[in-house]
Amino acid sequence: MEEKTCEICKRIRKDIFCEYHAKAYYNIIEHYKYWKDAYGELSWEEYLTKLIENPENGVWVKEVAKYLISNKNGRVDI
Numbered sequence: 001m002e003e004k005t006c007e008i009c010k011r012i013r014k015d016i017f018c019e020y021h022a023k024a025y026y027n028i029i030e031h032y033k034y035w036k037d038a039y040g041e042l043s044w045e046e047y048l049t050k051l052i053e054n055p056e057n058g059v060w061v062k063e064v065a066k067y068l069i070s071n072k073n074g075r076v077d078i
């Protein structure tokens with residue numbers, strides 16, 4: 001069986017990301033709703049940029065945000 005690796009850290013994974021980056025990705029999706037309510041207008045790209053700039057965010061979240069920004073669609077299906 002061919003082993004697949006995380007798009008970001010190259011760990012063995014089940015989906016597009018490893019469990020750590022998948023968890024961070026789900027958190028990013030989940031929090032976008034609240035941020036959009038708080039800011040009014042907030043594009044997906046602006047949101048991702050804020051995540052990267054916020055020193056309180058963990059390294060997993062930042063890595064996923066950077067990956068999503070450099071990805072043309074900005075979103076992935078997992």
Ligand SMILES: [Zn+2]
Binds near residue numbers: 020021
């Ligand atoms: Zn990973």
